[in-house]
Amino acid sequence: MFTRREILKSFLGLPIALAACKTSSPKNEFDGEIVGASNNIGHILRDARNFEVPENNWKETKIAIVGGGIAGLSAAWKLKKEGFNDFVLLELEDKMGGTSASGKSNLVSYPWGAHYLPVPFQQNEELVGLLDEMSLIESKDEETGELIIPEQYLTRDPEERIFYKGRWYEGLYLNAGASEEDLQQLDKFQKEIDYWTDWRDADGKRAFVVPVEKCSTDAEVTKLDKISFADWLKQKGLNSPRLIWYCNYACRDDYGLRLEQTSAWAGLFYFCSRIPKSGVESQPFLTFPEGNGRFVNHLAAKTKENIKRSQIVVELIPNEKGVDVIYLDTKTKQINGLRAEKIIYSAPLFTAQFLIRGFRENPSFDSNEFQHNSWFVANLFLKNRPKNRFSRDFPLAWDNVIYESKSLGYVVATHQKGIDYGQTVLTYYYPMATENLRQGMQQLLALNWKELADICMTDLEQAHPDIRELTTRIDIMRWGHAMISPRTKFMWEGERQKAEKPFRNIHFAHSDLGGIAIFEEAFHHGLRSTTEVLK
Amino acid sequence: MNKTPLLFINVIIIATCGLIYELLAGTLASYVLGDSVTQFSLIIGIYLSAMGVGSWLSRFIEKNVAERFIEIELAVAVLGGTSAPLLFLTFASLSFFSVILYSVVFGIGVLVGLEIPLLMRILKDEFDFKELVARVLALDYVGALAASILFPIFLVPTLGLVRTSLVFGAMNAAVGLWGTWLLAHLLKPNKILVLRIKAVLVIALLIIGAIKSESLTKLAESELFQETIIYAKSSYYQRIVVTRSRTGFALFLNGNLQFNSFDEYRYHEALVHPAMLAYDGEPKNILVLGGGDGLAVREVLRYKSVEKVTLVDLDPAITNLAKNLPLLVDLNKDALNNKRVKIINSDAFVWLDQNKTEPFDVVIADFPDPNNFALGKLYSTRFYKLLKEKLRPDSTLVIQSTSPLYARNSYWCIVNTLEASGFKTKPFQTTVPSFGIWGYVLAKQKDFEIPKEVPKDLKLNFLDSDSFVSMFDFPVDASEPEDDLEINRLDNQALVRYYEAEWRRFE
Missing domain, CATH: 1.20.1250 (Growth Hormone; Chain: A;)
Structure with missing residues (x-):
């Protein structure tokens, strides 16, 4: 057991912990609980082995999809579009969507994880097809062909603000009080981004583009994977504290990693892959109150007859005819079997060794290389907005970040709906970003609701002294295995590429294969695997 | 002694x-x-x-x-x-x-x-x-x-x-x-x-x-208001202050003047009558957005053809004041207690987004100036497109649009935003001493002519047929700037930024 101070110190740093513990434990009027992400059920995988399927519980199907996150749902959606109906999607949770899941209150929907999608370039035709089907595209620019998105689906201005020394400022880079040197370095950094944005290899491929598969494999780019983003910045002589913070924030936000852990390739991917060409603004974000839950709900609605929820796959047994799937209904505890010809494996790749019979003995890739980081996400239900303390404070934005906090701040669910007064829901993100990712997960799972809620409140209190009074409820989700970690030497050293080859009749499809946990990668690999299995 | x-x-x-x-x-x-x-x-x-x-x-x-x-x-x-x-x-x-x-x-x-x-x-x-x-x-x-x-x-x-x-x-x-x-x-x-x-x-x-x-x-208000404060209240949404002077009384929201009883008739006649008269038939179903003081509704109710007025104003404290403060009730001729008027206290953007209604013949948008993001959205292409869904093809729309003199870019940004939302516009301006030169935009979904006649039986205090037509002329210093202006969209809030920059010069 840890004391309150120990927990706060480890999650928020010593100064905040000391300040918070000076006063007696605060009185909280809110309640809430830990929701979703069935960590306990998940670990059944590791412990139990002997599941006997009763004879008449066996069924047959052509294709079984394991995992109903974006990759699995995209695969299912694609199968349907191809007119293929003989498949089953098995999802562990009773909520679809994996880390793109969302929730809903009387007032507004809110995300539990991923909450935006940068508008794709027109070249990403498969994704443009999905957006078109969802009526998210108004038209295409007559000259450039780039997509025109109805404004209500683009992040409403003001997009971001940052809290620093008692005040809120516009934007994510802390401009207030920046020195001449800081600004010069920011400019120099921007020039590096411009260079890599416009860079093309001999075949005309970009250095960084979505999906990762379309990126150049030229050594000039891939060698960036050999060093950390922190070292790359050092090599470029960039050491402005604000710039370092900004880049570190980017790594924590997109990868759940710290600057020193992140591959420089991945770091630059974040900054370069969504800019059409230098001098042009980065692609705007598509966002919804429920975040990427909008895509989950659409994909799941299109494939609902084929989806089975609350089904935990216990074992996949490859054989001559195909693959036998053994799964357990977590509600009825009934054990069932599926004789499938092919599998689309859209669960995180590290689980392959636990689920696939014979994989451990003869692996097609090293599943330990696919390391995930841990997060917790809290949804705060507020009876009113926090008050700004200064009239010149920049007002509540979509994304609200506290400079130098270990959290990522919060997004506001009502922002996109134009509801600017009264009740709202804030979604607070905290990536563990620990040295050792496994320890981070254990540390996170050791904490209960009360302790996590206290971390969240104590952190936000720096900027919003009234937050405890305004909050009526906090629900918290702990993501033990949230996102793939593009650590140094992960992207281009070969292990990731190996996973694209099937293991017997099991085809892998997950954002893990892209090495970057974004919607586009999951979607791309979902579709890629579909094409493979239909061959 | x-x-x-x-x-x-x-x-x-x-x-x-x-x-x-x-x-x-x-x-x-x-x-x-x-x-x-x-x-x-x-x-x-x-x-x-x-x-x-x-x-x-x-x-x-x-x-x-x-x-x-x-x-x-x-x-x-x-x-x-x-x-x-x-x-x-x-x-x-x-x-x-x-x-x-x-x-x-x-x-x-x-x-x-x-x-x-x-x-x-x-x-x-x-x-x-x-x-x-x-x-x-x-x-x-x-x-x-x-x-x-x-x-x-x-x-x-x-x-x-x-x-x-x-x-x-x-x-x-x-x-x-x-x-x-x-x-x-x-x-x-x-x-x-x-x-x-x-x-x-x-x-x-x-x-x-x-x-x-x-x-x-x-x-803190002593420096803000030169006149005697006779009513002051912080509602859930804003600070409401009514002041009184020898020439009349005035309403302030968050320190910004909304009207002065001495010349508000100029503002409200110019706001309401062009839109009512530009409607081809007899206007029956009217929507007033903002304008919780009831003064625009007063002008609307001059038309006998009007059957229903829907007033959507965010703040119940304002509509209640307009229904109960005797000074204001006198001025708005008890408009908000009229049985033709239905009051809805809601953010107009959210209300338009979430409600289905009969189409309106005339819409009058009388919002405060776009000095923050919550107000800026009420002047966006998205807002005007939402509004379009509540209109007939021949309905008319008028927008109070701040001053084309003090905030020239802001004013013309609103005009351009309406055009970009598929409206044909007729910008116009007049003088309201308390405000200065003030601007409005009249709009329809099809080409239209400026009405030429102001019926005498309306008994207006400010507008007659001549003064009416002259409002549509713009002096050089208030006319459209040559630089390209951005369109105000939810994802850029260009108008709030223009407005901030322009009005800050006068602070």
Whole structure:
């Protein structure tokens, strides 16, 4: 057991912990609980082995999809579009969507994880097809062909603000009080981004583009994977504290990693892959109150007859005819079997060794290389907005970040709906970003609701002294295995590429294969695997 | 020496103070409740009758007359001196205001009514009855004259209502204190000290009040508003202040002037009638967005064809004020209590997004200027597209669009945003002295002509056919700038940024 101070110190740093513990434990009027992400059920995988399927519980199907996150749902959606109906999607949770899941209150929907999608370039035709089907595209620019998105689906201005020394400022880079040197370095950094944005290899491929598969494999780019983003910045002589913070924030936000852990390739991917060409603004974000839950709900609605929820796959047994799937209904505890010809494996790749019979003995890739980081996400239900303390404070934005906090701040669910007064829901993100990712997960799972809620409140209190009074409820989700970690030497050293080859009749499809946990990668690999299995 | 005759000076001061309290109450009542004839008449009536009650009650005071007299003087000082601040503090709760007002007036009247008979009884041994009555009553009436001249010429302009009240209260108490010397021979020695302490306390209290009165009544608003504040309240959404001056009264939201009663008819006639007249048929179903003061609705209701007006305003505190504050009810001709009018308190953006309605013939958007992001969305392409879904193909729309002179880019950004949302526009402008040159945009979904005639039977105060047409001409310094302007979209909020930059120049 840890004391309150120990927990706060480890999650928020010593100064905040000391300040918070000076006063007696605060009185909280809110309640809430830990929701979703069935960590306990998940670990059944590791412990139990002997599941006997009763004879008449066996069924047959052509294709079984394991995992109903974006990759699995995209695969299912694609199968349907191809007119293929003989498949089953098995999802562990009773909520679809994996880390793109969302929730809903009387007032507004809110995300539990991923909450935006940068508008794709027109070249990403498969994704443009999905957006078109969802009526998210108004038209295409007559000259450039780039997509025109109805404004209500683009992040409403003001997009971001940052809290620093008692005040809120516009934007994510802390401009207030920046020195001449800081600004010069920011400019120099921007020039590096411009260079890599416009860079093309001999075949005309970009250095960084979505999906990762379309990126150049030229050594000039891939060698960036050999060093950390922190070292790359050092090599470029960039050491402005604000710039370092900004880049570190980017790594924590997109990868759940710290600057020193992140591959420089991945770091630059974040900054370069969504800019059409230098001098042009980065692609705007598509966002919804429920975040990427909008895509989950659409994909799941299109494939609902084929989806089975609350089904935990216990074992996949490859054989001559195909693959036998053994799964357990977590509600009825009934054990069932599926004789499938092919599998689309859209669960995180590290689980392959636990689920696939014979994989451990003869692996097609090293599943330990696919390391995930841990997060917790809290949804705060507020009876009113926090008050700004200064009239010149920049007002509540979509994304609200506290400079130098270990959290990522919060997004506001009502922002996109134009509801600017009264009740709202804030979604607070905290990536563990620990040295050792496994320890981070254990540390996170050791904490209960009360302790996590206290971390969240104590952190936000720096900027919003009234937050405890305004909050009526906090629900918290702990993501033990949230996102793939593009650590140094992960992207281009070969292990990731190996996973694209099937293991017997099991085809892998997950954002893990892209090495970057974004919607586009999951979607791309979902579709890629579909094409493979239909061959 | 017998100092008793000096008490005649007391009479003048008592009389002056008494009338000052009466005038203060009358002025405050007509500020807040409107209709000054009724208010002054009622205040005078209640005050005089209360004095009668006081005089009659004086017969029950039999012993220690001098002591009672000084005590009553201190009581008048307290009640009269604090009357104006007290009434200011109760502005916010309108329903209590009249009760407190009339009780205070009655109370002061009774106490003042007690004073003169008691004074005459104190002096009766010194003078003939004939002489006594002549002197006391003469001085009493002369004191009243002094008060009635001082009040409008000197006191209200220099001291203001609250400080006048406190200063005269203090003066009243000072007279009481002086009385303890004048009447020392009639007071029990042990009571003299007690009375003096009481008097000093009252004086100190009132003087501190007078010094602090600025912060007490106006707080941070004192620098913001040059006129007397007659209503101030922080609603859930905004700070609402009504001020009163000789030319009329004005409404401020978060310190921004919304209208001045003296020239608002210019603003509202220009806002409403072009849109109503540009509608091809008889306008029946009208939507007013913002405009919770009911003044635009007043203009809309001039048209007999209008069957239904839907008013969507964020703040119930404003629509309730427009339904209940007598001054405002007078000005908007009780528009918001009209049975053709339906009031919805909601953010117009959210309301349009979440509700299905019958199509409207005319829509009047009378929002505050786009000085923050929550307001900026009400001028965006998204907003105008939502609005379009509630229109017929031939419906007309008018938008109040800030000043094309002071905020030229902002104004033309609104015009361009309407065009980009698929509207044909006719920009127009007029002069509203309180605001300066003010701009509006008239729009339809198809090409249209500016109406040429203003029907006489509308009985407008500002617009006739000639002045109507001339509003659509723009002087050079307010016409469309040559630089390309951004379209105001939810994802860029270009208008808020233009507006900030342009109006900041005048701060």
